[in-house]
Each structure stands twice: as structure tokens, then as C-alpha cells.
Amino acid sequence: MIWYPYQQMKTMGAPYEIVDAEGVYLYTEDQKLIDSVSSWWSVIHGYKHPELNRAIIDQVNRFSHVMLGGLTHRPVQQLSQKLEEFLPGDLNHCFFSDSGSVAVEVALKMALQYYMNRGESQRTMILALEHAYHGDTFKTMEAGDDEDYHFVLNAYGPSPHVLHIPTQMEPLEQAFRQYHQRLNCFLVEPLLQGAGGMRMYDLAFLKRARELCDQYGVLLIFDEVATGFGRTGNRFVADLVLPDILVLGKALTGGYIGHAVTVAGQKVYEGFYDEDPNHALMHGPTFMGNALACAAALKSIELFETQDYMSKIHRIEEITSREMAGFSHPEVRQVRVMGGCVCVEVLDPAILRGYQQFAYRRGVFSRPFLNYMYAMVPYIITEAELIQVLDTMKAWFAR
Ligand SMILES: *Cc1c(COP(=O)(O)O)cnc(C)c1O
Numbered sequence: 001m002i003w004y005p006y007q008q009m010k011t012m013g014a015p016y017e018i019v020d021a022e023g024v025y026l027y028t029e030d031q032k033l034i035d036s037v038s039s040w041w042s043v044i045h046g047y048k049h050p051e052l053n054r055a056i057i058d059q060v061n062r063f064s065h066v067m068l069g070g071l072t073h074r075p076v077q078q079l080s081q082k083l084e085e086f087l088p089g090d091l092n093h094c095f096f097s098d099s100g101s102v103a104v105e106v107a108l109k110m111a112l113q114y115y116m117n118r119g120e121s122q123r124t125m126i127l128a129l130e131h132a133y134h135g136d137t138f139k140t141m142e143a144g145d146d147e148d149y150h151f152v153l154n155a156y157g158p159s160p161h162v163l164h165i166p167t168q169m170e171p172l173e174q175a176f177r178q179y180h181q182r183l184n185c186f187l188v189e190p191l192l193q194g195a196g197g198m199r200m201y202d203l204a205f206l207k208r209a210r211e212l213c214d215q216y217g218v219l220l221i222f223d224e225v226a227t228g229f230g231r232t233g234n235r236f237v238a239d240l241v242l243p244d245i246l247v248l249g250k251a252l253t254g255g256y257i258g259h260a261v262t263v264a265g266q267k268v269y270e271g272f273y274d275e276d277p278n279h280a281l282m283h284g285p286t287f288m289g290n291a292l293a294c295a296a297a298l299k300s301i302e303l304f305e306t307q308d309y310m311s312k313i314h315r316i317e318e319i320t321s322r323e324m325a326g327f328s329h330p331e332v333r334q335v336r337v338m339g340g341c342v343c344v345e346v347l348d349p350a351i352l353r354g355y356q357q358f359a360y361r362r363g364v365f366s367r368p369f370l371n372y373m374y375a376m377v378p379y380i381i382t383e384a385e386l387i388q389v390l391d392t393m394k395a396w397f398a399r
Contacts, residue, residue, distance in 0.1 A: 006148070016360070021047035024378045024385055026365055033365040036375040036389045041194065041226050042255030045303055046378045052254050055299035056292050068096070068289045075294035082301055083263060089242040090266040095281070096259065096288040100225035100249030101135025103260035104187075106283050107245045108139055110264060111185040111219045114271040117279045126162045127175055127186040127218070131196030134187065134223050143187055146196065167201035169208060180216035185245075187221045190237035191338065194226040198343035198374050200336050206241045213244075219268065225249035225260065229304060230313045231376065233339030244268050252293075254300035259293035312379045316340050319383055323390045329397040333371070343374040344393055355396050364392045 004012060020027040023046040026035050038044065045052060059075060066073060080094040095110075097103045108126065115123040126143050134140040141149040142159045163179065165171040176183070190206055193199040213220040222243040228236050229251040238246050245268055249260035272279050287293075303309070320342045324335050333345045346352060352368045359366040366373070366389075373396070375389050 016365070023047060024381050031360060031363065033360065033363055034377070034381070034385050034389055035365050036359075036377055037365060037367050038376050038378045039255050040250065041231065041376045042250040042253075044229060044251045044309070044379045045254045045300065046380045049254065049303075051303065052256055052296055052299050055295045056256065059291050059295035062291070064292050065287065065290050067286065069284060073289075073291055075291045075298065076289035079289075079294040079298050082298060083261065086301055086305075087246065087263060088236065088239050091238065091242070091246050091263045092266065093264040093269040095262045095264070095283070096290075096294075097262065097283075097285045098260065098287045098290070099135075099258050100223075100247065100260045101137045101140050102285055103225065103247045103249055103262045104134045104140045104143070104223055105137055106262040106281075107221050107223070107247050108143065108185070108187070109283060110245060110262065110268060110272075110281060111221060113279075113281065114219065114268055115184055117271050117276075122182055123184040124161055125179055125182040125184055127179070127183055128162055128164055129188055129193065129196075130164045130166050131193055131199055132164065132187070132189060133193065133195035134189070135225075144196075167199075167205050169205065172205065172209060172212065176212045176216055176218070180218065183216065183218045185219040185221050186213055187223060190222045190224065190227055190241070190243075191232045191234075192227050192341060195369075197345070197370065197372050198336060198341060200338045203237075203240060206237070210241050210243075219244045221245045221247065223247045228252070230309055230379065231340050233313055233317050235310060252300070253296040254303070256296040256300075257290065257293040259290060259297060309379050313340050315383075316377065316379065316381065316386060319386050320390065323387060324394075327394055331397065340379060341374065341376050342390070342393075343372055346371050346373065352396075358396055358399075359392050362388070362392045362395070364389050366392070 016028050018026050024034050026033045083094050084092045095106055097106055128143045130145050132144045133146055134144045141152055142162055145164045163175055165175050186209055210220060220243040222238055224236055225247055228248045234240060244265050246263045253259050272281055317339050320337050327335060331346050331351045333347050336343045349371050352373055355368055356366055373393055
């Protein structure tokens, strides 16, 4: 049997069985649903996209996978070259892996080893945000601040290697003042904290973080696994503030195949680049640089650029802001909109019980969590479809 994610198997309801999918729609045997979650925020071009399908089929007819240990191939070369042009600044060194969690692990390993290679062995501390989510593996759970993982705290106690701060200036300044000699990196989901509750914060915080990282020689890592490829209304938040290491996942392949990349800037790369074999980056996931994933990612980025996805995202933000303007309800704490993300935060999670079934009947797939009802739609959504999603959200409170 299947053991489903994040679910108490004893009490979970039957999941909806999907038999087909096309564009923004998921099909069950008896219903057609707009996927307002984009399959965990990844399916930015929608399902069954003819060009993405074609790119994968063409590659499958050559080969699906070869390892990167001692071998290389065109799709991975083209993708790393494309990312080099597409990403800002000197973010030019691409280390591929099979999921976002692993890519964050790689970023943390890079940052740690960067300082160990330099002999600065006191720099082991990770600065991270309260409510951070960076993945489900052990180090990412430790760097994250997710209540779901508090059993780890029970088992091991609080980590002496991670410091969590809120997205406010004073605690940021204070953390650097107090710990700068031990700080290794500052790991953040920039502007939008996804799984921690669709929390949005100000760019000024990141600008100041960049200054402090420069001042004290601390590496800045952006986990843009969720925010990358336009979700915040910026192509990448890294376009606005340049990190030393950038992590991308989720939408990288247009949601077709799990793949991720950890991209290092010049300074970080040079920290490994010398005669000493012990200074090499010791990591290598079996499926890194998978040829099908690379073919999908290349096509996905091409669509993103040639079909002006940024204007699609700005349109989604405009429509969403317009439709949600003036919406309020005694049970709603706050409505937040940023780029292709809208979140209705409620006061009590019990208020959202039954919403998924309600949305299903209205032709929308939604998966609220804790106090958060949200939508992160595929960017190809039409205005009418988007309004259907937003009307469904509002209608829940008007019952
Ligand atoms: C989803 C997510 C991850 C983990 O990615 P997986 O592919 O699920 O391992 C890491 N960081 C952020 C910000 C995410 O949203």
C-alpha cells in the first residue's frame, strides 16, 4: 500500500484519483478541477504541454539517463550554459540533484566546506528564519523551523548549529553582531516563505542581510526552490539581491520530473578550486543531471523567456489583487498577495475543515494547510479560470 505524505493514515480521507490532466485541469472520473496548487507549486506551464512532452520524447529516444561520474551529455551541458546566461551575476556553477531538499543539503555542505577548505573551522553556524522551510531531510529540518519536525527536537534537543530569527532588522543586526565569528551562512527563502505559511516580507531585509554578509564574510544562500521562476513577481529574487549560492527546484522542469540545482557564484567555486583533492565537493546524487529532466528544464526556460511569462505573472497578480480587494471576514486574519501567490490566513484552522471538498464540487483542487488557504496557479491560467479559483475561496466564507 501507499504511505501518503504528511498524513495520519488512520484518519485521512481518500485522495482524489487523477486519470488525466491537461492545461490547468486535473481530471478525476467525475470532475474537472483547476489545479490551484500547481502540483506543489511546480507545474507552471500546466499539464500535457505539447512542447515539453515533445522535448522529453525526443530525449527518451536518445537516452533517458547516464550518470555524471566520468560521463557528460548535451542536455546537461546546454542546461548549465542556459542557467549561466539566465541567472543573474556570477551564479555560473551548477550542481544538479534530484530534489529541492537535496539541493539545499548541497548548498549547506558547500557553505560549510567552503570555510573548512579555508581553515576557518569555527564557522559552522547557520543563520535561518523563524518559520523557515527548506525540505524534509535531516539537515534541512534542522535549518528549518517547522512544527511538524519537533519530534526531532525531542529526540536530539535544539541544534547548537542553527539560529532562527524573525524577518526584522533588529534581530538580524543583533545576530551578526553577536555571532559573526561563528556564522557560516545565512539561509533564506527570499521574500516569500512558502510552507511556513505563505509569509511575505520586505526586500529591505534582504538588502541589509547582503550588506551584513559582506561586512562579516558570511555566505548568503537563497532557497528559491519555491520562489524561483517568477512566483514572487520577480524572475528570481536573486535578480534584486545577489546571493552567493542559489537553490532552484520545483518549477525548474516545469513540474515534469523531480530535479533541482545548487548554483554557486565565483567566490564559492574558487573556494574549492585548487590542487588539493580534499578540497573537492564530495557529493553526487545518482540521478543528478538526468537527461530527461535537463531536456524538460531547457524547454521550460525557453517557454518562460519566449512567451513572456513575467507579464503573465504580473497579470495574475493584478487580477488577484483586484478580485481580493475589499474581501474581509471576521474569521480571516489577513489576505496576502505577491506575484503568483495568494494566501488567506484564518484565525482558527478548524474554519478550513471541509474546504477541500467544497472546492472540489466547484471544480477547483485546493489543499489548505494549518491556517492557510492559498492558491499558486499555473501561469497559463486564463482570467476566467483564475476568477473561478478566487471566487471559490471567497465563497467558502460566504456560506
Ligand atoms: C519544496 C521546497 C523544498 C524541498 O524540495 P523537495 O523537492 O520537496 O525536496 C525546499 N525549499 C523550499 C523553499 C521548498 O518550497
